[in-house]
Amino acid sequence: MSRWLLNYTPPAVVIRLLTTNGLIAYITSWVLYLSGASYDPRLLLPAWISITTTLTFLYHATQNHATIKRETAAALLVVAVASFVSMSSLLLQLHLTRENEPEVPVFVITRKLWDWAVQIFLRMRVADSRAYRPGEL
Numbered sequence: 001m002s003r004w005l006l007n008y009t010p011p012a013v014v015i016r017l018l019t020t021n022g023l024i025a026y027i028t029s030w031v032l033y034l035s036g037a038s039y040d041p042r043l044l045l046p047a048w049i050s051i052t053t054t055l056t057f058l059y060h061a062t063q064n065h066a067t068i069k070r071e072t073a074a075a076l077l078v079v080a081v082a083s084f085v086s087m088s089s090l091l092l093q094l095h096l097t098r099e100n101e102p103e104v105p106v107f108v109i110t111r112k113l114w115d116w117a118v119q120i121f122l123r124m125r126v127a128d129s130r131a132y133r134p135g136e137l
Contacts, residue, residue: 024055031047033105034109035105035106036105042093044093045087048087049087
């Protein structure tokens with residue numbers, strides 16, 4: 001992103017940053033919904049882990065390591081400290097508020113899709129067994 005300041009005008013950089021921020025906010029809201037964290041704060045830890053894992057992967061996949069070594073070290077230090085502090089606080093919150101485990105929307109959706117696929121498979125199998133009768137050949 002520091003290259004943007006060198007290659008583009010300040011308004012163009014602001015527009016790029018706002019667009020990136022909007023995209024990350026939208027994806028984050030979907031991750032929070034699918035993990036169930038928007039309904040139950042005890043599920044914030046898995047949501048946060050998936051968000052940071054995705055952002056870290058994207059950061060390393062899109063970065064040119066040869067040109068900005070100092071920025072990489074500083075960014076990794078900041079991410080590591082933020083990760084530890086937020087993970088520790090979320091684990092403490094999870095430990096203090098343990099009760100019934102809530103339903104996670106992504107697991108509910110996956111279970112419904114699996115049940116639907118099994119029903120279709122069983123219907124196809126029953127239809128095949130009715131079509132093929134060994135004694136009628």
